[in-house]
Amino acid sequence: MSFLSYLQGISREKLKLALYSATSDDVERALNSAEGDLNSLLALLSPAAEPYIEQMAQQSVRLTRQRFGANIGMFLPLYLSNLCANECDYCGFSMSNKLKRKTLNGPELEAEMAVIKKLGYDSILLVSGEHETKVGIDYFKQVLPQVKNEFSYLAMEVQPLAEHEYAELVGLGLDAVMIYQETYNPQTYAEHHTRGKKKDFAYRLDTPERVAKAGVDKVGLGVLLGLDDWRLDALLLGHHLAYLESKYWRTRYSVSLPRLRPCTGGITPKVEMTDKGLVQLICAFRLFNQQLDISLSTRESPELRDNLFSLGITNLSAGSSTQPGGYVNPDTQLDQFEISDDRTPVQVSHAMKQRGLNPVWKDWESAWIGG
Amino acid sequence: MLTIADHQFSSRLFTGTGKFSTSALMLEAIACSGSELVTMAMKRLDLKTGSDDILQPLLSSGVKLLPNTSGARNAKEAVFAAELAREILDTPWIKLEIHPDPKYLMPDPIETLEAAKILCDKGFVVLPYVHADPVLCRRLEEVGCAAVMPLGSPIGSNQGLATETFLKMIIEQAKVPVIVDAGIGAPSQATRVMELGADAVLVNTAIASSRDPAAMGRCFAAAVQTGRDAYLAGLGHVRSVASETSPLTGFLNE
Ligand code: SF4
Numbered sequence: 001m002s003f004l005s006y007l008q009g010i011s012r013e014k015l016k017l018a019l020y021s022a023t024s025d026d027v028e029r030a031l032n033s034a035e036g037d038l039n040s041l042l043a044l045l046s047p048a049a050e051p052y053i054e055q056m057a058q059q060s061v062r063l064t065r066q067r068f069g070a071n072i073g074m075f076l077p078l079y080l081s082n083l084c085a086n087e088c089d090y091c092g093f094s095m096s097n098k099l100k101r102k103t104l105n106g107p108e109l110e111a112e113m114a115v116i117k118k119l120g121y122d123s124i125l126l127v128s129g130e131h132e133t134k135v136g137i138d139y140f141k142q143v144l145p146q147v148k149n150e151f152s153y154l155a156m157e158v159q160p161l162a163e164h165e166y167a168e169l170v171g172l173g174l175d176a177v178m179i180y181q182e183t184y185n186p187q188t189y190a191e192h193h194t195r196g197k198k199k200d201f202a203y204r205l206d207t208p209e210r211v212a213k214a215g216v217d218k219v220g221l222g223v224l225l226g227l228d229d230w231r232l233d234a235l236l237l238g239h240h241l242a243y244l245e246s247k248y249w250r251t252r253y254s255v256s257l258p259r260l261r262p263c264t265g266g267i268t269p270k271v272e273m274t275d276k277g278l279v280q281l282i283c284a285f286r287l288f289n290q291q292l293d294i295s296l297s298t299r300e301s302p303e304l305r306d307n308l309f310s311l312g313i314t315n316l317s318a319g320s321s322t323q324p325g326g327y328v329n330p331d332t333q334l335d336q337f338e339i340s341d342d343r344t345p346v347q348v349s350h351a352m353k354q355r356g357l358n359p360v361w362k363d364w365e366s367a368w369i370g371g
Numbered sequence: 372m373l374t375i376a377d378h379q380f381s382s383r384l385f386t387g388t389g390k391f392s393t394s395a396l397m398l399e400a401i402a403c404s405g406s407e408l409v410t411m412a413m414k415r416l417d418l419k420t421g422s423d424d425i426l427q428p429l430l431s432s433g434v435k436l437l438p439n440t441s442g443a444r445n446a447k448e449a450v451f452a453a454e455l456a457r458e459i460l461d462t463p464w465i466k467l468e469i470h471p472d473p474k475y476l477m478p479d480p481i482e483t484l485e486a487a488k489i490l491c492d493k494g495f496v497v498l499p500y501v502h503a504d505p506v507l508c509r510r511l512e513e514v515g516c517a518a519v520m521p522l523g524s525p526i527g528s529n530q531g532l533a534t535e536t537f538l539k540m541i542i543e544q545a546k547v548p549v550i551v552d553a554g555i556g557a558p559s560q561a562t563r564v565m566e567l568g569a570d571a572v573l574v575n576t577a578i579a580s581s582r583d584p585a586a587m588g589r590c591f592a593a594a595v596q597t598g599r600d601a602y603l604a605g606l607g608h609v610r611s612v613a614s615e616t617s618p619l620t621g622f623l624n625e
Contacts, residue, residue, distance in 0.1 A: 035539075035543065053620050053623070054616075054617040054618075054619060054620045057619040057620045058619060061619060246544065246546065249509055249544070275623055276620075276623045279620055279623060303622075304622075307622045310619075311619065
């Protein structure tokens with residue numbers, strides 16, 4: 001059974017009702033059970049869990065330190081291109097947006113990598129808009145060996161690919177694929193994705209499974225908080241995760257919990273996600289899944305990020321630029337979205353150390369793996 | 372009802388045939404336990420006549436027979452024993468047991484996986500007896516085993532659930548029935564396994580070596596049922612003390 005048919009077998013109404021009618025007893029049961037499961041995730045994401053956020057945070061910290069120690073993995077996004085053949089109304093890269101378009105060529109990529117390496121990073125996330133013809137598999141095949149030469153850990157956040165394409169990229173050094181569903185509500189999905197291949201909800205939904213089948217080390221899932229009811233979207237994200245974990249148990253998983261941010265020509269969030277909600281979300285996922293990687297982006301403010309660091313986060317970017325060529329030329333106005341924490345990696349790692357956390361710049365050596 | 376492969380069982384207590392002083396006592400104990408699946412060692416069968424004093428009465432008692440490959444020291448011997456069992460007893464069901472170590476009779480994980488692969492490909496309904504190893508259980512499931520049978524403690528030891536931590540992981544992850552086998556020495560231990568969510572238990576020594584095997588068979592039947600009922604009802608949680616202050620999330624109120 002694919003995840004699509006799994007999802008179709010779930011009644012959204014029933015699940016929503018269960019979520020909003022969870023009681024404090026359900027929350028306490030979840031807090032007291034040693035292992036997280038989908039029932040406990042439901043309780044911890046529910047409004048009934050709000051008075052328990054401090055307790056959730058205490059447990060989240062304990063479980064995170066127990067599993068990951070005080071380490072936080074540092075990574076940086078490298079934007080390869082802002083070309084995109086889709087229309088997503090929350091994103092600055094949308095096709096119809098008047099924006100200078102750019103795709104890095106070999107020397108430009110080299111120059112970007114040189115700047116990033118000087119910042120201390122050894123873990124990179126390659127990002128592009130979704131443009132199959134100009135920034136497709138041939139381009140990736142060309143770029144990956146060049147990047148892998150410089151960085152130990154290589155993740156990608158690009159358009160969905162076919163299973164054999166992912167497998168080919170694994171051979172070239174691909175370690176992780178981030179593929180965010182944005183929302184698990186097909187109707188809301190259709191409203192926000194109005195043109196291009198990304199309109200295909202089902203194809204996107206089954207992408208993480210193709211990634212796992214292709215033998216990629218880590219799969220990243222995510223929802224864009226603000227598009228729909230975040231509690232329900234997060235719960236369905238949990239279902240997706242549980243489905244994948246039970247089927248592809250050799251794979252590692254991460255989640256990313258970005259809040260919708262203002263961008264060129266973008267929309268304002270339909271559903272408000274408060275700071276408190278974000279804390280609840282992070283802690284609920286930690287209690288649900290103790291081995292999960294949870295990433296925090298630079299979309300959040302420095303003050304909030306400092307407070308969130310220790311609550312269950314395992315991966316972090318700092319000093320990010322969201323435009324192709326942005327590390328060499330910072331002011332080209334090609335951004336995907338605005339970032340809120342514009343501190344340098346050194347400043348952020350200083351703040352982390354003050355909280356007793358240890359930024360980890362290198363955490364992977366592919367030479368050990370698969371030979 | 373518990374379903375394994377295409378077969379349904381109303382009792383979740385499986386038993387064995389070893390260690391009884393007489394076959395009459397064995398039959399009585401099995402009847403009292405309500406067990407519908409009984410395992411027996413192929414090595415004990417008289418291959419020349421295809422019958423002995425255990426087999427015939429068992430066959431006529433109506434329980435389902437689960438031949439096992441006990442005595443096999445590697446995959447090759449186990450596959451051979453399974454094929455013999457299929458031929459003589461006319462059943463594709465096989466409890467795969469490979470223990471080359473005569474002291475503790477620890478199952479050999481490498482040979483077991485190898486044999487399971489071969490037997491599943493040949494169309495057997497394979498129930499492998501293994502150490503309580505969560506990764507091994509997943510790999511056995513992947514090659515097509517109909518259930519997994521992790522041990523509670525060393526076979527015949529009556530030591531109970533030495534492997535509880537790992538059994539919990541196996542039960543949480545498994546998509547096939549989990550039958551806890553070996554080491555269960557008392558009804559209370561069987562209850563505990565069932566409370567954890569195991570699908571069934573297999574008990575032999577604890578019944579066979581008790582003073583009154585028939586009575587003990589009844590005790591286990593009740594214990595397994597109680598554990599199952601408790602699992603279905605959902606165990607209540609142990610309350611922890613709520614914390615008053617908000618050192619970690621106080622920033623939310625600032
Ligand atoms: S979200 Fe992705 S697919 Fe949509 S417009 Fe932006 S870059 Fe293109």
